[in-house]
Amino acid sequence: MVDVPFDTIAGIPAAEAPDVELYHPKSWWTRYVFSQDAKVIAIQYSITAMSIGMVALVLSWLMRLQLGFPGTFSFIDANQYLQFITMHGMIMVIYLLTALFLGGFGNYLIPLMVGARDMVFPYVNMLSYWVYLLAVLVLASTFFVPGGPTGAGWTLYPPQAILSGTPGQDWGIILMLASLILFIIGFTMGGLNYVVTVLQARTRGMTLMRLPLTVWGIFTATVMALLAFPALLVASVMLLLDRLLGTSFFMPTLVEMGELTKYGGGSPILFQHLFWFFGHPEVYIVALPAFGIISDLISTHARKNIFGYRMMVWAIVAIGALSFVVWAHHMYVSGMNPYFGFFFATTTLIIAIPTAIKVYNWVLTLWRGDIHLTIPMLFALAFIITFVNGGLTGLFLGNVVVDVPLSDTMFVVAHFHMVMGIAPIMAVFGGIYHWYPKVTGRMLNEALGRFHFWVTFLGAYAVFFPMHYLGLLGVPRRYHDIGETAFIPASAHDLNAFMSVAALIVGFAQLVFIFNLIWSLFKGKEAGGNPWGAASLEWQTPETPPGHGNWGKELPIVYRWAYDYSVPGAGRDFVPQNEPPARLSAQGAHP
Amino acid sequence: MSVIVLFMVGIAAIAGWWLSQQRLTAKPWLEEGVSVDLREESTASPQAAKIGLGVFLAVVGSLFALFISAYSMRMNMVDWRTLPVPALLWFNTGVLVLSSVALQWAYIAARRDDMDGIILGLLSGGAFAVTFLVGQLLAWRQLNAAGYFVASNPANSFFYLITAAHGLHVMGGLVALGRTAAKLWRGAEVKQVRASVELCAIYWHFLLLVWLVLLGLLTGWTDNFVDICRQLLS
Amino acid sequence: MAVAIILLLVAIASVVFHLFSPWWWTPLASNWGYIDDTITLTFWITGAVFVAVVAFMAYCVFRFRHKEGRQADYNPENKRLEWWLSVGTGIGVAAMLAPGLVVWHQFVTVPAGATEVEVMGQQWQWSYRLPGKDGRLGTSDARLVSADNPMGLNPDDPNGKDDIVIQNDDLHLAIGKPVKVLLRSIDVLHDFYVPEFRAKMDMIPGSVTYYWFTPTRTGTFEVLCAELCGAAHAQMRSKVVVEEEKEYHAWLEKQRTFAELSGQRNVAKAAYKTGSE
Structure with a gap:
């Protein structure tokens, strides 16, 4: 960065990218299907992710039916229950949340927010989506292969993942690993785009410290994902070889159903290290974009700049870096060297500090704001509650000795659903209600939206808050039926039934949301270019929805940060990032 | 896992250095007007492609660091029997070095607008790389013939796995190289391929570096280093 | 108004649920009472933080919700406040971590006579x-x-x-x-x-x-x-x-x-x- 006095260069015209750089679709096919336009790719990513997410949602209904009313539904047996939890977890974490935040929000928002015409490698970007789609199809195909999908749990721990005591041992696990490998390849293509676009394609004046926090979140998450996904790739490839070629990377000498196998000497713990070296950053890969989105929603709808922007940026970077040295807190009771516990408990609890700072800054942004309780704002508030709740229970599980009784119980299930299920989904919904008008030019229906919000938030909270207490009681996770167990009182079964009913209601509310998405596309209120009065660049496009190339003839010039709300002395309560300073426009220096 | 942690520390150092150049302590709300940063005037695609390659190399580096981590943890187990390294690997290494040299040649030629040099460099570089791959396959066959099967010992499994992963990356490089050559074939001018040639050369050098590290690992030269790494974390 | 009350109710309901929950850990049958104590301590600290954050949020929503003519404050940051909050958080975290690590040390140290x-x-x-x-x-x-x-x-x-x-x-x-x-x-x-x-x-x-x-x-x-x-x-x-x-x-x-x-x-x-x- 060169420190140039601002005034001397204020009159520089926008840097215009040569026209040849931009890809132009020539037919309907290349415009809407094999499109290289990041906005189209974003919508493709989002629709695919939400479709496969609906499958995972249905799986969760089936699981809740079984847990709430064990024995009532004869079509769900122990094997299927394990297959449901595995597919539900894998889809939600990787194929829905990761793909939606980075492939969906990232593709749509990065170019618009940094003032670029498109991603820097549009062709690779297109490939990324199609490889992702292939991964999703391979994953979905496991429902139809002999033996069904794998039931190894989303962590896919060997040895059981590839042994015959686990459902889906023949085809399910192989296709699951293949699908993961494809996903990682596809993601890497997309991820290179997001990173390089943020680094290279920012428009004139868009310094890093002027980026909206959404871009910071997605950018940091992408960098982390690029570095962490190889760990999953290595683990998947090695597990696949153990399964297909009979190597013994992870497989020790063991007896399978009374028969000694040919495996020997391998280390199941090695897999866990590799898996969680990916798996923990993955939590933040999902959380950081949510952090960014929530920051922008709160700031816009409270008409106030985000409080402590610099601290927010530093916290994102710090969390991103720290999240690579905490992975083994998932393995406190795995049988690894117990002395690792001291190190990983310490790093894990340290990461709570930057995370807490983010929470403080969100709520401090509300202080003395002008809070519009729009639907995105409601979702942002719900995000804070669920995230704080889930984050605080993380302090239980991160503190090694507290983790010992709670690990592998429903407490863990409740914790991670709250912190990386419900909270990020709140950010997704808030983001969709917020940016839908930019994407489609129409507002989502308000009444349906409020209904969707209240049912989803209160319902999900009613599912997962009480679940912690089942875990405290000692109910283990991944049990299709807790059965007759002396220490579990009958009331626990009632609680399970209550949670199941709540979960079903929440599930159906999502159908209302899907209906709203489709209905509003045709019948929604016309939105105009900037319905929320937002200052960041994506709302300043000449057309809504943004046209091909985003910015018309000239790229915008950025004169300020993304949070100039309620600036004293300004005419309105927001100043768009590309609005020239008053003294410049007065002089007419801007061409 | 210490190898990958060390790798990540390296990446973090680079990222930290870069971030330290970005005025992250600036107070953006006080700064109104246009400010210009270093990447001004360089948004054209070659620069972006180069940075893209850099990021990609970090990803590939992470991948191999993880393989090495897994290797160093697994080799600790009692059933590990180091396999004899086929002499052919030394020949292959030589060929890969030549391949890298040829690509460097092409890159230098591209900077001097020397079309013949580019073609010669690219073709010989490609040919050497193909020879390397064929040599690796032959090494596999030799090992197989000598009874070192992929599943018979983890050392063998890792040998096949790591060489295959490296070979796949060389093949990916050959695709990029082939596209550059095809551009030349269709009559592209030097300045149209200069960037691609440079990227190929960088990628080749990187793969050579990775190969040397892997070779050190497979032949046991780096055992001491691996031991030190292991002790760091356990 | 309704939103603020519901937010507050969520926090209150959570605390009430915690206090009156019949689902609680099983009666201890080993020497690891320290683990239970650490959990209880963690509940106190985290519970206080949860209630404080949600109550603050609910108050903001109640007090600063949009009305005709309201203008938000312009307040980009307050370094002192942020540092105080960070330090406070650090102390809270240390208060949970320190006993946790002490107990963990006992947990990994097997007595000679076992x-x-x-x-x-x-x-x-x-x-x-x-x-x-x-x-x-x-x-x-x-x-x-x-x-x-x-x-x-x-x-x-x-x-x-x-x-x-x-x-x-x-x-x-x-x-x-x-x-x-x-x-x-x-x-x-x-x-x-x-x-x-x-x-x-x-x-x-x-x-x-x-x-x-x-x-x-x-x-x-x-x-x-x-x-x-x-x-x-x-x-x-x-x-x-x-x-x-x-x-x-x-x-x-x-x-x-x-x-x-x-x-x-x-x-x-x-x-x-x-x-x-």
Whole structure:
């Protein structure tokens, strides 16, 4: 960065990218299907992710039916229950949340927010989506292969993942690993785009410290994902070889159903290290974009700049870096060297500090704001509650000795659903209600939206808050039926039934949301270019929805940060990032 | 896992250095007007492609660091029997070095607008790389013939796995190289391929570096280093 | 207004639920009361933070919700406030971490006098082994597992001859005696989980893991598997009986040793020997 006095260069015209750089679709096919336009790719990513997410949602209904009313539904047996939890977890974490935040929000928002015409490698970007789609199809195909999908749990721990005591041992696990490998390849293509676009394609004046926090979140998450996904790739490839070629990377000498196998000497713990070296950053890969989105929603709808922007940026970077040295807190009771516990408990609890700072800054942004309780704002508030709740229970599980009784119980299930299920989904919904008008030019229906919000938030909270207490009681996770167990009182079964009913209601509310998405596309209120009065660049496009190339003839010039709300002395309560300073426009220096 | 942690520390150092150049302590709300940063005037695609390659190399580096981590943890187990390294690997290494040299040649030629040099460099570089791959396959066959099967010992499994992963990356490089050559074939001018040639050369050098590290690992030269790494974390 | 009240109600309802929840941890039956204490401490700290954040938020929503003519404050940052909050958080975190690490240190330090007990998991049942008179357990190997040596004990190890093998039955422990539980598996991951003891640890095929505890309360406690181990994971049950020293010894007398068990099956064993290796 060169420190140039601002005034001397204020009159520089926008840097215009040569026209040849931009890809132009020539037919309907290349415009809407094999499109290289990041906005189209974003919508493709989002629709695919939400479709496969609906499958995972249905799986969760089936699981809740079984847990709430064990024995009532004869079509769900122990094997299927394990297959449901595995597919539900894998889809939600990787194929829905990761793909939606980075492939969906990232593709749509990065170019618009940094003032670029498109991603820097549009062709690779297109490939990324199609490889992702292939991964999703391979994953979905496991429902139809002999033996069904794998039931190894989303962590896919060997040895059981590839042994015959686990459902889906023949085809399910192989296709699951293949699908993961494809996903990682596809993601890497997309991820290179997001990173390089943020680094290279920012428009004139868009310094890093002027980026909206959404871009910071997605950018940091992408960098982390690029570095962490190889760990999953290595683990998947090695597990696949153990399964297909009979190597013994992870497989020790063991007896399978009374028969000694040919495996020997391998280390199941090695897999866990590799898996969680990916798996923990993955939590933040999902959380950081949510952090960014929530920051922008709160700031816009409270008409106030985000409080402590610099601290927010530093916290994102710090969390991103720290999240690579905490992975083994998932393995406190795995049988690894117990002395690792001291190190990983310490790093894990340290990461709570930057995370807490983010929470403080969100709520401090509300202080003395002008809070519009729009639907995105409601979702942002719900995000804070669920995230704080889930984050605080993380302090239980991160503190090694507290983790010992709670690990592998429903407490863990409740914790991670709250912190990386419900909270990020709140950010997704808030983001969709917020940016839908930019994407489609129409507002989502308000009444349906409020209904969707209240049912989803209160319902999900009613599912997962009480679940912690089942875990405290000692109910283990991944049990299709807790059965007759002396220490579990009958009331626990009632609680399970209550949670199941709540979960079903929440599930159906999502159908209302899907209906709203489709209905509003045709019948929604016309939105105009900037319905929320937002200052960041994506709302300043000449057309809504943004046209091909985003910015018309000239790229915008950025004169300020993304949070100039309620600036004293300004005419309105927001100043768009590309609005020239008053003294410049007065002089007419801007061409 | 210490190898990958060390790798990540390296990446973090680079990222930290870069971030330290970005005025992250600036107070953006006080700064109104246009400010210009270093990447001004360089948004054209070659620069972006180069940075893209850099990021990609970090990803590939992470991948191999993880393989090495897994290797160093697994080799600790009692059933590990180091396999004899086929002499052919030394020949292959030589060929890969030549391949890298040829690509460097092409890159230098591209900077001097020397079309013949580019073609010669690219073709010989490609040919050497193909020879390397064929040599690796032959090494596999030799090992197989000598009874070192992929599943018979983890050392063998890792040998096949790591060489295959490296070979796949060389093949990916050959695709990029082939596209550059095809551009030349269709009559592209030097300045149209200069960037691609440079990227190929960088990628080749990187793969050579990775190969040397892997070779050190497979032949046991780096055992001491691996031991030190292991002790760091356990 | 309604939104602020609902937000506040969520926090209040959470606290009320916590206070009146009939679902709470099982009565402790081991020395790990410190773990419970650490959890209680953590509940206090995190609960206070949760209520404070949500209440603050609800107040903001109530007080600063949009009205005609309201203008938000312009306040980009307040370094002092942010530092104070960070330091406060740091203190809170340290207050939870420090006792946690102290207790963890106890958890990983097995007292010298602890008796060893081996628990072996396999799909989907538990087996137990107690050292015999010599106080030492013999070696074992998954390769030796067979129909008449289901735990895979080494028949050539003199230490193992007098080991007491408990198959398809409950494990008994004497009250007040520290126990080092050695955990082993012959197929997949399992986790020997007795909620009342609080301690748990995965068992990994190919290696032996451990934890220790002292039973402090007599009674019969259920054993569950806490690490997904395949289709019948939920049915992998057993019982641990903690009893007074005298009753424990009476029980111990009735158990049979490895040598006795394999003596009965001499014929089968010979056949097995020619079968392996």
